[in-house]
Amino acid sequence: xxxxxxxxxAGAVLLAATAxxxxxxxxxxxxxxxxxxxxxxxKHVTKKVIVRKDRWARGHALPRxxxxxxxxxxxxxHLRAPGPGxxxxxxxxxxxxxxxxxxxxxxxxAAR
Numbered sequence: 001x002x003x004x005x006x007x008x009x010a011g012a013v014l015l016a017a018t019a020x021x022x023x024x025x026x027x028x029x030x031x032x033x034x035x036x037x038x039x040x041x042x043k044h045v046t047k048k049v050i051v052r053k054d055r056w057a058r059g060h061a062l063p064r065x066x067x068x069x070x071x072x073x074x075x076x077x078h079l080r081a082p083g084p085g086x087x088x089x090x091x092x093x094x095x096x097x098x099x100x101x102x103x104x105x106x107x108x109x110a111a112r
Contacts, residue, residue, distance in 0.1 A: 056096055062103045066091045079109055
């Protein structure tokens with residue numbers, strides 16, 4: 001009788017020891033958010049492009065950087081002859097009549 005009782009207790013202990021292995025989940029355990037290095041955040045930057053267009057007007061001074069392109073053949077461009085001390089200058093798509101010494105704008109004409 002002692003052998004039967006001892007083998008029954010040993011079998012119960014053996015089943016009790018293996019029971020938690022049957023109760024395990026097939027999913028991986030969850031330990032909160034993954035911590036595999038720094039978190040990268042994407043930033044979207046929009047650039048604002050400013051296009052500056054100079055508007056010329058009579059009486060204003062033309063900057064020195066634009067005074068280098070003199071127009072010598074003004075008749076070809078249908079411009080009137082410049083007066084004494086004046087010159088035609090081509091800036092972008094405009095002809096500007098300036099005082100050659102001070103750079104003050106005397107007249108404007110659009111290119112054709």
